[in-house]
Amino acid sequence: MSQTTEVNPDLVMERAKCNFNVLEVTHLIDGGEQNTLQRKKIENIALNDGAWKDPIGEEHMTPKEKYENSVRKTCIYGSIVKNELAELSGMESFGMNFLAVRRTADAFFKEVTPLLQQFGQFVPTILGQCTPEQLSCWLPKALGLKIIGTYAQTELGHGTFIRGLETTATYDPETEEFVLHSPTLSSYKWWAGGLGKTVNYCIVVAQLYTKGECHGTYPFMVPIRDEDTHMPLPGIKVGEIGPKMGYNTGDNGFLAFNNYRIPRENMLMKHAQVLKDGTYVKVARHGKLTYGTMVFVRVVLVSDAAFNLAKACTIAVRYSAIRRQSRPRPEEPEPQVLDYATQQHKLFIAIATAHAFQLCSVWLWDSYNVVLAQMKDGNTDTLTEFHALSSGMKAISTSDSAQLIEQCRHACGGHGYMISSGIPNLYNYVTATRTLEGDYTVLLLQTARFLVKAYEQAEAKKPLTPSVAYLAHAFSGRKTTWDSSPDGIIRSFQALAAGKIAACVRNIRKRMQAGLSQVDAWEMSTIQLVAAAEAHSRAVIADTYRREIVRLTANSSPNVKAVMEQLTILYLYYWALERTGDLLMYTSVSEKDLVDLQEAYEELLLKIRPNAVGLVDAFDLRDEILHSTLGSYDGRVYERLMEEALKSPLNKEPVNQAHFKYLKPLIQGKL
Ligand SMILES: CC/C=C\C/C=C\C/C=C\C/C=C\C/C=C\CCCC(=O)SCCNC(=O)CCNC(=O)[C@H](O)C(C)(C)COP(=O)(O)OP(=O)(O)OC[C@H]1O[C@@H](n2cnc3c(N)ncnc32)[C@H](O)[C@@H]1OP(=O)(O)O
Numbered sequence: 001m002s003q004t005t006e007v008n009p010d011l012v013m014e015r016a017k018c019n020f021n022v023l024e025v026t027h028l029i030d031g032g033e034q035n036t037l038q039r040k041k042i043e044n045i046a047l048n049d050g051a052w053k054d055p056i057g058e059e060h061m062t063p064k065e066k067y068e069n070s071v072r073k074t075c076i077y078g079s080i081v082k083n084e085l086a087e088l089s090g091m092e093s094f095g096m097n098f099l100a101v102r103r104t105a106d107a108f109f110k111e112v113t114p115l116l117q118q119f120g121q122f123v124p125t126i127l128g129q130c131t132p133e134q135l136s137c138w139l140p141k142a143l144g145l146k147i148i149g150t151y152a153q154t155e156l157g158h159g160t161f162i163r164g165l166e167t168t169a170t171y172d173p174e175t176e177e178f179v180l181h182s183p184t185l186s187s188y189k190w191w192a193g194g195l196g197k198t199v200n201y202c203i204v205v206a207q208l209y210t211k212g213e214c215h216g217t218y219p220f221m222v223p224i225r226d227e228d229t230h231m232p233l234p235g236i237k238v239g240e241i242g243p244k245m246g247y248n249t250g251d252n253g254f255l256a257f258n259n260y261r262i263p264r265e266n267m268l269m270k271h272a273q274v275l276k277d278g279t280y281v282k283v284a285r286h287g288k289l290t291y292g293t294m295v296f297v298r299v300v301l302v303s304d305a306a307f308n309l310a311k312a313c314t315i316a317v318r319y320s321a322i323r324r325q326s327r328p329r330p331e332e333p334e335p336q337v338l339d340y341a342t343q344q345h346k347l348f349i350a351i352a353t354a355h356a357f358q359l360c361s362v363w364l365w366d367s368y369n370v371v372l373a374q375m376k377d378g379n380t381d382t383l384t385e386f387h388a389l390s391s392g393m394k395a396i397s398t399s400d401s402a403q404l405i406e407q408c409r410h411a412c413g414g415h416g417y418m419i420s421s422g423i424p425n426l427y428n429y430v431t432a433t434r435t436l437e438g439d440y441t442v443l444l445l446q447t448a449r450f451l452v453k454a455y456e457q458a459e460a461k462k463p464l465t466p467s468v469a470y471l472a473h474a475f476s477g478r479k480t481t482w483d484s485s486p487d488g489i490i491r492s493f494q495a496l497a498a499g500k501i502a503a504c505v506r507n508i509r510k511r512m513q514a515g516l517s518q519v520d521a522w523e524m525s526t527i528q529l530v531a532a533a534e535a536h537s538r539a540v541i542a543d544t545y546r547r548e549i550v551r552l553t554a555n556s557s558p559n560v561k562a563v564m565e566q567l568t569i570l571y572l573y574y575w576a577l578e579r580t581g582d583l584l585m586y587t588s589v590s591e592k593d594l595v596d597l598q599e600a601y602e603e604l605l606l607k608i609r610p611n612a613v614g615l616v617d618a619f620d621l622r623d624e625i626l627h628s629t630l631g632s633y634d635g636r637v638y639e640r641l642m643e644e645a646l647k648s649p650l651n652k653e654p655v656n657q658a659h660f661k662y663l664k665p666l667i668q669g670k671l
């Protein structure tokens, strides 16, 4: 943890007040002491020589300078963490090296590296979609950065509806090549990270045509720039898409093909093949295995949501401890804003949620590895449930994380609006993750498809998979009895998910009986289906968070156990109070129960208050990674804000020329 000699006295006081062992909680979050040591080792390698520093503040650079600076730092960073990046050669290896690389990358890149997609999607797609021969050809080149690539699936006209993509890959048996073509403007590839200027290769998802027949979308390895001159190859039109809310150092691009030819071997053929004579051979036992990279990235994004939220609440809690405002008791000094109950209400849920998502992401990752292992043995039975689960968790974690990061900004008042606070960049990054890799609504509707089918299984008294086992109790005809214990609240969350799913099924059936088609009846019910999938995902998250905390703190010291338990209960109370209407509908909760719950919630905030700074210190986020004037470990907020203000290019001269050019003539009435 970075420490300077002078620490703000309020933070010193807060740290003295903390009643638990901060390092013990850090180990818990990291998944054990060895992991913490390994992470710190990588952080020291990556950060200690200051290579992440910018010549001038990135925010003062032009877009072109920003991009070039980001490429420069990518090369420095890549050479520093080369060995750790090599670990990414197996999808199973989502270990501490991966997470440490992810964390230290944020010291180098306030937005993103143009090579994000090299490791975020290019390498994972090679791993998941290639035959063994293709793997041995492409993987070493990609991992060794001999080729730089991205993943171009989305088009100007279609992102969500993959089956609607228009780019074609038509097999020509005469030359044993595929001909890639963009028939319309809406078929232009759009969005792929790094495509604008950085990459020379691209995995392109296109409609496969052979022998006059379309076989759906498949990925193709496509060289797009000359490996020597980096010029776009003939038949390729490529460029950058322009300024965005965030990801501005990520050169997202567009790409079009004019009858562009690639060898037959460049179709990634793990799940289907086109033989030399053009015969199409399907290998996969599950129709959606070509969507595998998306499933992988959705799992990664849950962990990313937790990490970014931890950063935002570290900034906001430390700042709230040093910020003093208003005088409710005239005889006393102004209180720290962290002492206001409303401030605690804004912030402590953010800490608890960061823990919840972190633990869920580890659990989800472990479940994913089980699914991958089964698929290696040819068994794809659990993929459908996993797709529903990961879709729901990705949707909720990215959306909640973005909302809570914004809440952290509110908690920092005016200074939170400064780029130098670090929060705007965090928000701009995370809010995009609600959309990319599957939009929030669209993914929850995928979860809902699974839930409706699971409900029908439960109705028919057929066996249920673990994440929906609670549906077996949905047919008792009685409201679930309210019980404010943690297990009782989780049962209530499951009851309201079950109630909402049941209501959806009833509505769809009613509408079909009234003459609507299945598609129309489903469409009319989608508002409720999204709500049901949200309720289900929240029940899974709450249950997983609670179970994992109980398991992980079984041997913890009493105070660590106590504070972790308080956060878990806070999470449950918070969401119960957010959903009082639903609880009244689907459980026996009374008005008095809800009044008691609100009171218990407020008392819990008071109990957590003395440990708040300790809790965010336990995330162990180095100042270099936080990039925040408000959130540094030493709390020298005002000094840092002033230092940053003086870096503004407008402060380089006492009077700006615009005064003489425009204002003075206006003042003198000469305009
Ligand atoms: C140096 C740096 C260091 C480290 C960096 C490393 C990591 C960094 C950290 C993280 C970030 C990494 C990258 C992030 C940055 C940018 C990434 C952004 C990239 C992108 O956005 S790529 C494009 C992604 N696009 C999408 O996600 C599109 C969303 N749409 C879909 O997924 C689908 O079209 C659909 C699911 C909405 C519908 O598909 P469909 O029409 O074909 O299917 P149906 O609705 O008809 O369903 C049929 C059937 O299939 C089931 N199904 C659907 N999908 C899947 C699946 N994936 N797996 C399994 N089953 C699936 C569905 O449930 C139906 O089943 P049923 O039984 O018939 O009901």
Ligand SMILES: Cc1cc2nc3c(=O)[nH]c(=O)nc-3n(C[C@H](O)[C@H](O)[C@H](O)COP(=O)(O)OP(=O)(O)OC[C@H]3O[C@@H](n4cnc5c(N)ncnc54)[C@H](O)[C@@H]3O)c2cc1C
Residues within 6 Å of the ligand: 117, 150, 151, 152, 153, 154, 157, 158, 159, 160, 161, 190, 191, 192, 193, 247, 252, 432, 435, 436, 437, 438, 439, 440, 441, 442, 445
């Ligand atoms: C920063 C960023 C980086 C990206 N990087 C990449 C990349 O590297 N490679 C790549 O291929 N793509 C990339 N994308 C694209 C991204 O995957 C898509 O934008 C995303 O999947 C959403 O699809 P869309 O843009 O088509 O949205 P749309 O589907 O057009 O969504 C518009 C609205 O319609 C709604 N909607 C759409 N379909 C339905 C439905 N069936 N039912 C109900 N509502 C619906 C949505 O909920 C949304 O409200 C990136 C996007 C961003 C923002």
